[in-house]
Amino acid sequence: MDSVSSEHVTANNSMGRTGPLSGVVVLDITRVVAGPYCSMMLADMGATVIKVENPADPDYARTFPPFAGDAQFSAFFSQYNRNKKAITLNLKSEEGKTILKALVKKANILIENFRPGTMDKLGLGYEVLAKENPALIYTAISGFGRTGPNSSRPAFDNTGQAVGGLWSMNGYEDRPPVRVGTIIGDLSASLYAAVGTVAALREAERSGIGQVVDVSQQDSVLSLTENAVIRYTLENDVASPIGNNHPFVRPYGQYPCKDGYVFFGGYTDKFWKISCQLFGNAELVNDPEIDTMEKRFNEDTYKRRIEPILNNWFSRYTKAELEEIAGDKIPLSAIKTIAEVVEDPHVIARKMIVDVPVDTQMVRMIGNPIHLSNMGSPKMDQAPNVGADNAEIYSSLLGFSSEDIEHLRAEGTL
Known part of the structure; x- marks a missing residue:
């Protein structure tokens, strides 16, 4: 077998590919x-x-x-x-x-x-x-x-x-x-x-x-693990399963609709106001029990007031209809199957x-x-x-x- 040169070379054009790392x-x-x-x-x-x-x-x-x-x-x-x-x-x-x-x-x-x-x-x-x-x-x-x-x-x-x-x-x-x-x-x-x-x-x-x-x-x-480490080191709070909930913001999770589920993250005052207007409940913006982000996060208030409101909003529509109504204005997205993701025009456009x-x-x-x-x-x-x-x-x-x-x-x- 012939001896091998020790000189370092990069890939030649016949073997290499095009792109920013070409030659590596x-x-x-x-x-x-x-x-x-x-x-x-x-x-x-x-x-x-x-x-x-x-x-x-x-x-x-x-x-x-x-x-x-x-x-x-x-x-x-x-x-x-x-x-x-x-x-x-x-x-x-x-x-x-x-x-x-x-x-x-x-x-x-x-x-x-x-x-x-x-x-x-x-x-x-x-x-x-x-x-x-x-x-x-x-x-x-x-x-x-x-x-x-x-x-x-x-x-x-x-x-x-x-x-x-x-x-x-x-x-x-x-x-x-x-x-x-x-x-x-x-x-x-x-x-x-x-x-x-x-x-x-x-x-x-x-x-x-x-x-x-x-x-x-x-x-x-x-x-x-997001905020789990600092929650433990600062407050001795050990993160544990919480399903589709979030540890410190609500509403922010999975909600049922006519043909599946959507993610809705309208927890800020801005997005809550837009959501109320979009779904025909503008009067809720000034409801004194749920008019701030902090009030809506309270677990009892959330279960008693917010969840029923959201279920009423979303149960009337399909995933596609909800995205059409609200997807451009608030954080609301269909929870898609892999089949739906593969055929998603946006995913395809992104190659x-x-x-x-x-x-x-x-x-x-x-x-x-x-x-x-x-x-x-x-x-x-x-x-x-x-x-x-x-x-x-x-x-x-x-x-x-x-x-x-x-x-x-x-x-x-x-």
Whole structure:
């Protein structure tokens, strides 16, 4: 096998994507969601993301439903791995370690989501890789972070929800707590990791020195608990499930209508006055029992006076009718099913539902919530098969010949 140059290069035009991160090379050594979503955000914005998988044990999210296309390829996997390249590499082999170090010399960023210490045990921790490329951004996503007494513990999304406090706050007060109905620990950690990675990249471009971006699911979930921490530290008030209510404003929650439910948040004096006028009860604005925000928040007053008023207003209309009547004037929105959201003209106009090829089929999936005025609409490439880009990546970045690649594949390195 030919020797590999140590000179750092960015992605060439034939391999890279267009966008603000065009030319940035990312080695993605992650699996499932906490990590793949982070690198997908970077790929959507133009980075060349190279997904690195063990040839004998690729990302098991490839087996997650639903499936699409003639080959029944995982659309779940595709949603978090679109716009990437894919190579195989056995990091447990000595040859594989050598090859990763060579790739690091060509990269700007490496993202991993192993349990802290795993990469060090492989001889591929940050200190080792930084010697190969001092400007390397090493982004590590884990359940508990790289420091602290619990750093070595295994974790899943539910772990983050449990230890970050969010699980204990969600649900109804007369029932056990309920997990948030999505993988908020994985997703929030990925988003924070993307922000931290871009910030560290900016610093590396300025100073030539890389660093570790350390993001934990516990930290990420904790940051989403709104006022729970200060309520506890200031007043010793421990947040607990309160259903669809809010701890200190009313009316602000879910209310039934003809065909479902709406969110109504008209708790301020301004919005309460507009609401009373819109629904034909202007006289309530000056009702001395409910004429201020503070009075309407009183639990007894709210139950006895406000709830019946709201139920009378909303029960006469459908979700669409209520949005037509009031949506432009007060905080009132239909509580939509996913089917309604996917078909929402506003969501479509925001390009939050995009067509992505999955095998032989075009699948509508979540777009990128970051909208940059100069970026345009990124091209959506399908998620790659295992090792689909071995020849391209290893030849263009490391100069391997087809014979080198075949030899490495035969011996189990690729």
